[in-house]
Amino acid sequence: MTDALLDLKGLHKAFGALKATDGVDLTVRPGEIHALIGPNGAGKSTLISQIAGGLTPDAGEVTLLGEAVTGWSVARRARLGLGRTFQVSSLAWEFSVLRNVMLAVQARASGAFGFWRPVRRDESLRAEALGVLDRVRLTLRADDPVSALSHGERRLLEVAMALALRPRLLLLDEPMAGLGPEGTKELTAFLASLKTEAGMLLVEHDMDAVFALADRISVLVYGRIIATGTVAEIRASAAVREAYLGDHLHRKAGVP
Amino acid sequence: MGPELSRENLVNAVLALALLAAPLIAVALDEPFYVTLASRVAILALAGVGLNLALGTGGMVSFGHAAFFGLGGYVAGVAALHGFEGSHFIAWPLEIGGSEHMLVIWAVALVVTAVVALGIGAVSLRTSGVYFIMITLAFAQMIYYFAISLPTYGGEDGLSIYLRSGLPGIEAEDPLTFFLVCYALLLGVIYLLHRLVDSRFGAALQCARMNPERLATLGIAPFPVKLTAFTLSAMITGLAGALFAELNGFVSPAMLSWQLSGEIIIFVILGGVGRLFGPLAGAALFILLESFIGGLTDRWQLVLGLVLLSVVLFARGGVIGLLAGKARHD
Numbered sequence: 001m002t003d004a005l006l007d008l009k010g011l012h013k014a015f016g017a018l019k020a021t022d023g024v025d026l027t028v029r030p031g032e033i034h035a036l037i038g039p040n041g042a043g044k045s046t047l048i049s050q051i052a053g054g055l056t057p058d059a060g061e062v063t064l065l066g067e068a069v070t071g072w073s074v075a076r077r078a079r080l081g082l083g084r085t086f087q088v089s090s091l092a093w094e095f096s097v098l099r100n101v102m103l104a105v106q107a108r109a110s111g112a113f114g115f116w117r118p119v120r121r122d123e124s125l126r127a128e129a130l131g132v133l134d135r136v137r138l139t140l141r142a143d144d145p146v147s148a149l150s151h152g153e154r155r156l157l158e159v160a161m162a163l164a165l166r167p168r169l170l171l172l173d174e175p176m177a178g179l180g181p182e183g184t185k186e187l188t189a190f191l192a193s194l195k196t197e198a199g200m201l202l203v204e205h206d207m208d209a210v211f212a213l214a215d216r217i218s219v220l221v222y223g224r225i226i227a228t229g230t231v232a233e234i235r236a237s238a239a240v241r242e243a244y245l246g247d248h249l250h251r252k253a254g255v256p
Numbered sequence: 257m258g259p260e261l262s263r264e265n266l267v268n269a270v271l272a273l274a275l276l277a278a279p280l281i282a283v284a285l286d287e288p289f290y291v292t293l294a295s296r297v298a299i300l301a302l303a304g305v306g307l308n309l310a311l312g313t314g315g316m317v318s319f320g321h322a323a324f325f326g327l328g329g330y331v332a333g334v335a336a337l338h339g340f341e342g343s344h345f346i347a348w349p350l351e352i353g354g355s356e357h358m359l360v361i362w363a364v365a366l367v368v369t370a371v372v373a374l375g376i377g378a379v380s381l382r383t384s385g386v387y388f389i390m391i392t393l394a395f396a397q398m399i400y401y402f403a404i405s406l407p408t409y410g411g412e413d414g415l416s417i418y419l420r421s422g423l424p425g426i427e428a429e430d431p432l433t434f435f436l437v438c439y440a441l442l443l444g445v446i447y448l449l450h451r452l453v454d455s456r457f458g459a460a461l462q463c464a465r466m467n468p469e470r471l472a473t474l475g476i477a478p479f480p481v482k483l484t485a486f487t488l489s490a491m492i493t494g495l496a497g498a499l500f501a502e503l504n505g506f507v508s509p510a511m512l513s514w515q516l517s518g519e520i521i522i523f524v525i526l527g528g529v530g531r532l533f534g535p536l537a538g539a540a541l542f543i544l545l546e547s548f549i550g551g552l553t554d555r556w557q558l559v560l561g562l563v564l565l566s567v568v569l570f571a572r573g574g575v576i577g578l579l580a581g582k583a584r585h586d
Contacts, residue, residue, distance in 0.1 A: 052473070078475035090470045092463045103459050107474035112481045114456035122456075165475065 003066065004029055005169040005199040006051065011060035013046055020046040021057065022223035028169060033191070033200045035210045038220035039243075044203050045087070047220065048173050051201070052084050053077045065168055078107075083167030083198070085158040087174045091146045097157055098142040101129035104164035129164065136160045136190070152183045159187070163194075170200045176209050188212050211235075219243065264580035268533040272443060275536065279435045291431040292503070297536070297543045298438040299499045304523035304535025305445055306492030311521070312530030313453055314485040315465030319389045320376065320396030321520050324369045324490040326512030328497025330403065331365040333415040333507035340418055358421040358428065358437075361498055369494025370487050372399075377486040381479060393514055400512040414508025417501060428502070438499050442536070445492055450532055452488075461485050493520065522560075526567055528574030531583060537575040 006028040013021035020043040028034045038044055049055035051062060053074035062070045065081050072080075092100050102125045109125070119125065133139050136156040141149060149157065155175055162170055175191070176184045188209045191200065204210050210217065211231050218228040221243045227234060234240055275294060282290035303325050310316040338345050338354025346352040355361055380391045404412050422428045428437060452458050460481050463471040468478040501507040510516065519542070527538030545563065550556035571578050 054469075073477055074469075074472035075475050075477035078473055084473055086473075090467055090473070092466045092470060094462070094466055095459075099459070103463055103471075104474050106456050106459065107471075107476045110456060112457055112460035112476045113484075115452050116455055118451070118454040119456050119459050120454060161474065 004063070005032075005065060006201060007061075007063040008047075008051070009061045009063070011047070011050060011062070012058045013043075013050060013055060014058060019223045021050065021060075024060070024220070024223070024225055026218055026225060026228070028199050028201050030199055031195060032215045033195060033202055033213050035202045035204060035214035035217045036220060037204065037207075037210060037217060042220045043223040044220055045173070046223075048084075048171060048203060052082065052171060078165060081165075081168035082171060083162030083165045083169070084171035085155075085162050085173060085175055087177060087203075089151075089154040089158055091154065091157060091161075093146055096143050096145055097138055097149065098126070098129055098133065100146060100157060101132050101160050101164050102126065104161040105129050105132070108165045132160050132164045135163065152179050155179060155183075155187070159190075163197075167198050170194070170198045172200055172202045172204070174203055174205060176204055176206045184209055264531070264576065264583075267576060267580040271533050271536055271540070275540065276439060279432055283432050288431055291435055293543060293547060295431070295435040295438050295503050296500075297540050298435065298442045299496050299503060300520075300523060300543065301536040301539040302438070302442045302445060302499070303493045303496035303520050304527065304539055305442070305449065306489045306494075306496060307520045308489075308524050308530065308535050309449060309452075309492065310486050310489035311524055312534070313458065313465065314461050314482055314489075316381070316482060316486055316489075317389050317521075318380075318392045318486070318489070319514070319517050319521070320392030320394075321490065321493050322512050322514065322516035323376070323392075323396035323399045324373060324494040325497035325500065325516060325520065326399065326403065326507070326509070327369050327372060328365040328494035328499075329501035329507035329511045330409065330415070330497075331368055331494075332361050332421070332498040332501040333417055334409055335361050335364065336417040336419065336421065337409070337415060339421075356419065356421045358423045358426075358502075361421050361502075362495060365494050365498040366491045369490045369497075373487040373490030373494075374483070377483045377490075381482050381486065393517065396512065396514060396517055400509055400514075403509045403512055410508065412509060414506055414510070417505045417507065420502050420505065434503065438503075441495070441499070445495075446532060446536075449492075453532075457481070457484070522564060526564065526574055528576035528583075529572075531574065531576040531580075534574055534576045537579075541575060 004027045008024055008026040011021050011024040024047060036044060046055065050057050053072055057070065061068060064077060067080060069077055069080065092103060102119065105125050105128045130139065130142065133142055136159055138153060138156055138160060141153060159175060176187060179187060184206055191213055202213060214231055216228060216230055217234045218225050219234065219240050226243055227237050227240050275297060279291040279294040307318060307321045310318050334345060335355045339356045340354065344351055344353045376392065376395045380388055383391055409415050420428050426433060428434045460471060460476050464478040464481050471478050497511060500511065523535045523538035523542055525538065526541050527534030527536065545556055545560050549559050567574055573582060
C-alpha cells in the first residue's frame with residue numbers, strides 16, 4: 001500500500017460530542033478516480049480538510065504520496081503534489097483570470113520570494129498559465145477580472161489553478177456544484193481525460209458524474225465509511241441503498 | 257497600460273513635482289518655514305508608504321507602526337547623544353558609540369526596526385482582524401512605556417539632537433538640502449515598492465490579503481510572506497522616524513504613541529489604501545489642514561474628522577482615487 005497516492009488510516013475528528021470523522025480508512029490508488037459520496041452532514045468537508053491540511057485529526061494517519069503528512073501544513077502538502085478545488089470557489093478576487101493561474105504556476109515553479117522582476121511581463125509564467133487556461137477553454141477570458149466570470153467559469157478556473165500545480169493527486173470538492181447539465185457533462189469529460197495525469201478523490205453529489213467517472217466509490221455516513229467498492233458493487237449494496245442512494249434517487253427528480 | 261494607469265501616473269507625477277516645487281519656491285520667497293513643512297510632508301509620507309505596504313498591499317491593519325517610527329527616532333537621538341558626548345551606548349564587550357554619520361544612523365535604524373518587527377510580527381500575525389489591530393497596539397504601548405522609563409535618554413521629556421547628522425559632502429543642516437535628502441529617499445522607496453508590488457512576492461502578498469487559504473492551497477504559506485512584508489513595512493516607517501527626529505532635532509515618547517500610529521493610518525486612508533502615492537497625498541493633505549486650518553482655529557481636527565469621514569463614506573480610494581479613478585486590477 002505504500003505506493004498509494006493517498007492512504008487514510010483510522011482517522012478520527014470530533015467537534016464536542018459530534019464525531020465528524022469516526023475511524024475512516026480510505027485509499028486512493030495511482031491512476032484511480034475515487035469518489036466519496038454521502039448525504040449532507042456525513043462529514044465529507046471535515047474529511048477533505050484533514051486531507052488538505054486545514055484540520056488536524058484527533059487520531060489516525062494521513063499518508064500522501066508515500067509521506068506521513070498528518071502534521072503538515074496546507075502549503076507543504078500542496079508542494080508535495082496535492083491540488084485541490086473548493087466547494088465554494090476560492091480565488092484571488094481582484095486578479096484577472098490569467099493572473100490567478102500565473103500565481104499558481106509561480107507557486108509551483110519558484111514560490112513567493114522574487115522581489116524585483118515584474119510578474120505581469122514574465123513570459124515563462126504567462127505562457128504556461130495560458131496553456132493551462134487553454135485546456136479548460138478559458139483563454140478568451142484570460143484578461144477578465146475573476147469577479148466577472150460566471151459560476152461555471154469559476155469552477156473551471158478552480159480546476160485550472162489546481163492543474164497548474166501539476167499535482168499527482170487532485171482533491172475535488174463538488175466540482176459540479178451548480179454547473180447545470182451541460183456544464184456537468186463537459187467537466188465530466190474533461191476530468192476523465194485527466195486520469196493519466198493525476199489520481200483523484202472526487203467528492204460529488206451528482207450521481208451521473210460519479211458513476212461515469214469513478215473507478216471506486218466510498219460511501220460516508222455519519223463519519224464512517226460504510227462501503228467501498230466499484231460502481232457496480234456500490235449500486236448493488238443494500239446498506240448503501242438504505243443509507244443513502246435510495247433516498248437520493250427518490251429525491252433526484254427534485255434535486256438540482 | 258490602460259488609460260487609468262496613465263492617469264494615476266500623471267496624478268503621481270504632479271504630486272511629486274508639487275512637493276519638490278513647494279520648498280524651492282519657499283526658498284526663493286525667503287520663507288524657510290515652508291521648507292521644513294515640506295520636509296515634514298516627505299517624512300510622514302515615507303512613514304505612511306511603509307505602513308501602506310502592510311495595510312494596503314498585505315491587508316495587515318497595524319495599529320502599532322508608531323513603535324517603528326519612534327524606534328527609528330530614538331536610534332537617531334541616541335546616536336546623536338553619544339556622538340555629541342563622545343560616550344558609549346555599549347562599552348563592553350563591544351564598544352559601540354554614537355555616530356554623526358547619516359548613513360550609519362539609517363542602517364542602524366533599519367536593523368533595529370527589522371529585528372523588533374520580526375518579533376512583533378511573528379506573534380501578531382498568528383492573529384487577524386481586530387485581534388491583530390489590538391496586539392500591534394499593545395506591543396507599541398509596551399515600547400512607549402519602556403521609552404518613558406529610560407531616564408538616560410530623557411524619559412518622558414525626550415531627547416534633543418543638537419547637531420543633525422550629515423553625509424560626506426552634504427550639509428544637511430541646511431533645510432533645503434535636508435528636504436532634498438528626504439525627498440530622494442521617499443521617491444526611491446516608492447520606486448522600490450512599485451517593483452516589489454509587481455513582483456512575484458507582490459503577487460503572493462496580494463493573494464495573502466485577498467484569500468490566504470487560496471495561497472496556501474497553491475503551496476505558498478501565507479505567514480512568511482506576511483511577516484516579510486510586515487518587517488519591510490516597519491523598516492521603512494523606522495527610517496522615516498530617524499529622519500523625523502533629525503528634522504525636529506528632538507525625539508520623545510510622543511513619537512511612539514498610539515495617536516501617532518493612528519495618524520499614520522490616517523495618511524494611508526486619506527490618500528488611498530494600497531495606492532503607491534496615496535500616503536504622500538494623505539500626509540500632504542493632513543499637514544496642509546494642520547498648518548492652515550490649525551492656524552485659524554485650534555479645532556482643526558474637527559475639519560480633519562469631517563474630511564476623513566467623507567473619504568471613508570464617499571471616496572474609498574482616497575485622494576488618489578478621486579483624482580485618478582479606481583485602482584487597476586489585473
